[in-house]
Amino acid sequence: MTDSIFALIAEELGRIAADKGELLPPLTADSRFLDGDLPIDSLDLATLLVVLEQRTGQDPFRAGFRQFTTVGELAALYTVSA
DSSP states (O other): OOOHHHHHHHHHHHHHHHHOOOOOOOOOOOOOSSSSSSSSSSSHHHHHHHHHHHHOOOOOTTSOOOOOOHHHHHHHHHHHHH
């Protein structure tokens, strides 16, 4: 399931970047969300999490915030909560 979550994250990040007039750089599991690798800010990240919950029906943060910094770490949270 990690591959499908990764693809979903990539799709939504592409949409978010395009909405801002930005290009999404090549995405890897090690791409960092808020450290300059991706053209997104904290509001964009919150939007991404809402879309992921809507599209997957999963909320890995239901019991509280779980730390993640990379695309791969976020994808893994959805794999664990499945």
